[in-house]
Amino acid sequence: MTDEILQYPFVHDHALDIDVRFQELQRRPPVLVQMPYGPPCWLATRYEDVRAIFSDDRFSRVIAPGAEAPGAMRGASLVDTSMPLGQDAPQHVRVRRVTAPVFSPRVIRTMTDQLQEIVDRLLDDMVEHGPGADFVEAFTWNLPLTALALLMGVPAEDAATFRGWVETSTSELALEGERLDAMVQTSQYIEHLIAARRARHYDDLLGMLVDACDSGERLTEAEVRGLMMSLVAGGFETMASQLGSSVYALMTHRNVWDELLDGRAELDATLNELWRWNPGFRYGATFCRWAKADVELGDGFVIQAGDAVMPEQPVANRDLAVFPHGWDLDVHRVAPRPHLALGFGSHLCMGIHLAKLQVELTVRTLLRRFPTLELAVRDEEIEWPEWMFMRQVGALPLTW
């Protein structure tokens, strides 16, 4: 690594904007950056480069023991080899193969009625509060947390305690000690859930994972725990961000909302475009890779063995070379290339179908129940707290 090092991030993110200066970076191969944490790394912003990094097994997710991962947020290196996102093949291939059936679209679709009930109940609470209600407080954190509890088999009587741990363990505001303590509590609670499934058979996700652990040695106990912790780490703040940002985007692109209402826009295409366009992860908050060999990316640019590279997928998702007028939300794109918001290749988001289902049910239900929905405050008054891992709307007062 001999090139000039760019201090990163060099711009602040604001709301759902991506700074147009990235368009210049996207005309070039990866550049060398210094993140706030960890050693220098390459930053990839072009769609084809990011996709290649996600797809090529010569890029590893296994961090050298004791090393710190480059990243804009603290804790980027907390992922370890018990978690899918900290694994490489062949371990990762085995874990994904064993778990694939439970995360399949067919199985996740069986949660639809229960999730719809939760969506309706949370929106009933919003109605009770009346126009001006904050959608973030009423909905964006509650839905994913309840969905996680459902998926993980957390009984109703433990839901509130579970929620406290999850919130603290994922909060950038909590003190380091509090966060670690909450993680330990969550992990111990998961062990308790595992023990319950050893005592008697449960026909659920964790029951199936415990069977896979006990019968054919297909998963280790550490992998079961790591996977459950990954669901908490991966399926909460990400979801809250996407739910809040999607509704914000629809409220601030009134034409899209109106077209959805009168059928000029298709819901599936609109949701797909929202995934592409919403920059969920903050600059530098994505997951770095380490090259195991020299790997050539576009234009003959070589990432050398041992170098770290950060795939900046929210920026790649707007690459003008792949998505015409990619900085604009356009729900009428014809056969767009796949977006990278949920990753790509072997580490493609495990919760992809659950994530898509939650957003779909939310938008569908809002359209049906609140056709006149709009922001209750001016766009400029909406705050986007800077301390969170994802871009998150702080409060979203709505009226109807």
Ligand code: HEM
């Ligand atoms: C808006 C919602 C979500 C977003 C934006 C999101 C994004 C992502 C991305 C980008 C990756 C791949 C990271 C990489 O390869 O560097 C990923 C992986 C993962 N996600 Fe999600 N995710 C979301 C929801 C969920 C949900 C609901 C769950 C589970 C209930 C989940 C569980 C996971 C897990 C376990 C992985 C690791 C997969 C692996 O390494 O094989 N995610 N997610």
